[in-house]
Amino acid sequence: MTTRDFPTTIAEATAVQQRLRAEVVLQPPPNFAPRLVAGLDVSMDRDATECFAGIVVLALPSLEVVDQATAVAPVPMPYVPGFLAFRELPAVAAAWDQLRTRPDALIFDGQGIAHPRRFGIACYGGLLFGVPSIGCAKSILVGTHAPLGPERLARAPLVHRRETVGMAIRLRESVHPVYVSPGHLIDLETAVDVVVSVSAGFREPETTRRAHRLVNAERRARKGE
């Protein structure tokens, strides 16, 4: 059973990752065809003690915004590579509680199984909310891939320790690719399909862009107060 009791030390966090990684299911539900896809993101100032989380739900195939929610929460611990989830998920969970809609799929800003212990923020979030989840990161945490062609949708498997853990995929011609990996209740192929389905020709999927815009607006709003 997954709880929202987040550890604060690296030792405890490592133990949680190693315990929960066994719960991850790398297979989508039968007849999986997401209609509502959510983007989740967190924003914060340099040495802030509070952070802003936001979730934006888009409908397919219109990419129209159908729901969104935000939350403010304390920053639990500093950023440590491999432990992003313990820093950002508490705030995201608070925003999730404010969300009325139940999305069919979640796209996180960070890795899924393309992680040192195969348990990135998308895996944790998917388990926590019980919804198919995807990691879509702007840079690599672990793994390597073959060079990509310059064209939109050029792709190459992301391999770590002889294992394909994700896909490097260019969502906009001649622009840096993003790195997609399964979180929970999904496989790599489906994860890539979902990301492409919410791609509108920019570097990042629309879900991520909208969520990013939302949390930045929230952060700046509470600045001018």
Add this chain to the structure above:
DNA sequence: GCGACAG
């Protein structure tokens, strides 16, 4: 021991 290292 030396780098690498999601956001």
Add this chain to the structure above:
DNA sequence: ATCTTGTCGC
């Protein structure tokens, strides 16, 4: 992640 204007390439 965030601090930041103009500027270069597609």
